Amino acid sequence: MIQKPKGTKDILPDEVYVWQYIEEKIKYIMSIYGFKEMRTPVFENTELFLRGVGDTTDVVQKEMYTFKDKGGRSITLRPEGTAGIVRAFIEDGMASLPSPLKVYYNMAMYRYENVQKGRLREFHQLGAEVFGTGSYLADFEIIEMANRIIHSLEIPNVELEINSIGCKTCRAKYQEALKQFIGSKIEEYCDTCKSRFEKNTMRILDCKEEKCKENNIGAPSIIDYLCDECKEHFNNVKYMLESNGISYRVNPRIVRGLDYYNKTVFEFVSKDEGYTIIGGGRYDYLIKELGGQDTSAIGFAIGMERLIELFKKYNVNKVNDLKPEVYIAQVDDKCYNFVTKLKMDLRQLGIYVESDISQRSLKAQFKYANKIGAKYVITIGEDEISKEMIQIKEMETGNVDEIKLDKNIIKSYLEK
Numbered sequence: 024m025i026q027k028p029k030g031t032k033d034i035l036p037d038e039v040y041v042w043q044y045i046e047e048k049i050k051y052i053m054s055i056y057g058f059k060e061m062r063t064p065v066f067e068n069t070e071l072f073l074r075g076v077g078d079t080t081d082v083v084q085k086e087m088y089t090f091k092d093k094g095g096r097s098i099t100l101r102p103e104g105t106a107g108i109v110r111a112f113i114e115d116g117m118a119s120l121p122s123p124l125k126v127y128y129n130m131a132m133y134r135y136e137n138v139q140k141g142r143l144r145e146f147h148q149l150g151a152e153v154f155g156t157g158s159y160l161a162d163f164e165i166i167e168m169a170n171r172i173i174h175s176l177e178i179p180n181v182e183l184e185i186n187s188i189g190c191k192t193c194r195a196k197y198q199e200a201l202k203q204f205i206g207s208k209i210e211e212y213c214d215t216c217k218s219r220f221e222k223n224t225m226r227i228l229d230c231k232e233e234k235c236k237e238n239n240i241g242a243p244s245i246i247d248y249l250c251d252e253c254k255e256h257f258n259n260v261k262y263m264l265e266s267n268g269i270s271y272r273v274n275p276r277i278v279r280g281l282d283y284y285n286k287t288v289f290e291f292v293s294k295d296e297g298y299t300i301i302g303g304g305r306y307d308y309l310i311k312e313l314g315g316q317d318t319s320a321i322g323f324a325i326g327m328e329r330l331i332e333l334f335k336k337y338n339v340n341k342v343n344d345l346k347p348e349v350y351i352a353q354v355d356d357k358c359y360n361f362v363t364k365l366k367m368d369l370r371q372l373g374i375y376v377e378s379d380i381s382q383r384s385l386k387a388q389f390k391y392a393n394k395i396g397a398k399y400v401i402t403i404g405e406d407e408i409s410k411e412m413i414q415i416k417e418m419e420t421g422n423v424d425e426i427k428l429d430k431n432i433i434k435s436y437l438e439k
Contacts, residue, residue, distance in 0.1 A: 030136065030144025032328075037344060042327070044342045045334060046129060049149055049172055049325070056168050058125040058151055063107035065131070069097040075106035075313055077282025080226065084215065086134040100133035104150045105283070105306065105322055106313075112154060113315035122155030129327075141298050141329045150303075150324035157307060157319035159256050162287045163263035169301045169323050170269055173291055177341075178333045180294045183269065186277040187257035187286055188225070189249050191308070194285070197248040198224045204242050211238055228278050244275035253286055260287055283309040287321070293333055300333065301325045348437050349415070350392035351378040354385060354404030362403055368430040374437060393418065399437065403428075 027033060034042060050060070069089050076082050088100040101107050108128060111117070117124060129149045136142050151168065153161050166183070173181050188194060201224045205212070209220055212227065212235050219226045228239055249257065264271050279288045279302060288304030303323025310318040349369070353362045362378050369376045377397065379388050385402075392400050400416045407413045411428045415436060426436055 028144070030138045032143055032145070040344045041331060041335060041342050045176065045327075045331060046149065048175055050127075050129075052168065052172055052175060053127045053151060056125065056164070058127040061108065061111065061126045061128060062130065063101070063104075063111050063128070066098050066100050067107055067110065069099040071106050071110055071313070072099055072102060075109065075283060075309060076103065077223070077226075080282055081215075081229075082134065086136055088133045088135060101130070102132055102134045104128050104130055104132065104148050104324055105152060105309070108150075108152055109309055109313055109315070109320070113310065113313060117154070118316055118318060123161065124154040125151070126154075127151045141296070141326070141332065143328060147327040148324040149327055150322060152320060152322035154310070154318055154320045156321075157305075159259035159263065159287075161321055162256075162260045162305060163267075165303070165321055165323060166260075166264065166289055167267065167269060169289075169291060169303070169325075172325070173301070176330070176334050176338070178293075178300075178330075178337055181300065182292050182294055183264075183271040183289060184274040184277055184292055185260070185264075185271050185287065185289045186245070186274055187249055187253055187260075188245055188278055188284060188288055188304075189253045190285055193248050193250040193253055194225070194245070197243070197245045200243045200248065201225065201227075205238070208238055223282065225278050226282070228276055239276075246273070246275050256286055279304055283312070289323070293329075296329075296333065298329060299326070300329050344396075345375060346396035346398060347377045347392075348375050348397075349377075349399040349401060349433070350388075350395070350397035351376065352385060352388040352392065352400055352402045353379055354402065356382070357405060358403055358408065361408055365403075365428075365430065369433065372430060372434050374434060401433070 072083060072087060078084070082102050087102050090098055092098050108126065127150060130147070132146055132148050134144060134146070136144055138144065151165060153165060170183065189197065202220070205220065205224065205227060209217060213230065213232045216227045216230050216232075216235050227235065228242065230236065261271070277288050277290055278284070283306040284304040285307050286305040289302070290299045291301040292299050301323055303321070305319070305321040307319040310316065310320060351362050351366060353359060366376050366378050377395065383391065389400065397418060400418060401413050403413060407428060412425055413428045414423050414425050416423045424436070426432055
């Protein structure tokens with residue numbers, strides 16, 4: 024038997040309705056904030072991620088699915104959403120649209136990761152991006168929108184953690200201080216961290232190796248090295264959060280896993296599970312780095328598998344799969360055409376209706392109607408057709424009523 028590749032998951036019909044419920048809820052929230060959906064290719068030229076994500080990140084160094092196509096070009100399955108969205112923003116001339124521009128995406132991503140709880144090799148992100156404003160007000164709005172999403176899904180024990188990783192100027196000073204702290208014991212770090220020491224020392228703070236985490240204890244905080252402009256920006260973000268009742272914790276160890284971030288970075292972390300559900304931040308240099316105009320931007324991405332796992336944990340039986348409103352059982356083969364026409368008419372009126380398409384016995388039809396959770400069952404034979412009267416049974420209570428065999432009367436009865 025051929026099985027699915029390691030790190031992938033089938034989303035079956037009895038689960039996909041939860042995905043659809045959550046996706047629709049998030050999309051609705053995003054729509055009232057002015058975000059519009061866009062989609063990008065599942066694969067891109069590898070250079071996009073080397074330049075955009077950063078060649079010192081775990082994503083680029085260890086996790087990308089990269090291959091040569093038949094034309095000899097290096098192609099990579101997208102490991103994250105922002106780089107592709109930015110590429111499209113530049114290539115498709117979106118800078119000429121009214122600014123700030125708000126977009127969102129809902130796409131599958133691919134990373135060759137160690138498979139564990141909450142981490143798959145094919146996973147899904149639903150993300151939001153705002154282009155064209157460097158104001159702290161944009162930082163607040165996108166954090167507040169992420170906070171609203173968490174609360175709308177009634178997921179408890181989620182904490183907002185924020186940090187500022189400054190601009191190029193203040194970050195350079197911090198990198199030097201961090202080098203001095205790490206340099207004396209660099210041999211105690213993993214090989215990956217050793218390779219990052221000269222290229223991007225801050226990336227060492229993002230290492231998941233336990234020995235590296237221990238060595239990082241007591242490292243200087245970037246908050247202490249922020250320039251006046253970055254400090255003011257961060258203080259304004261904190262003020263807006265406090266003024267609007269959004270609790271947070273400053274975590275100076277948040278640097279995020281991708282190189283394009285600057286200034287505000289944030290994560291919504293499940294305190295029960297210990298992992299990040301939503302993460303994001305400002306990336307004011309990325310668009311210019313990829314060949315566009317100098318444009319400020321900020322965004323976030325939601326790990327959908329993790330979000331759905333938490334939603335199901337705290338919202339047992341809150342979302343139910345769609346069940347048929349009515350099942351039409353037919354007495355014999357002579358009724359098939361009549362029942363099919365009635366079924367088509369009711370569907371045209373927006374009613375979820377099923378009837379037999381397997382030529383089962385009447386007893387088997389009732390059994391099937393019960394299995395699929397039909398709310399009502401109508402039985403139709405030649406007598407019902409000639410008298411234009413039917414009996415409709417409510418399956419939960421067993422109550423039976425007699426009504427006229429008319430599509431509009433049936434619709435009104437079901438909606439009572």
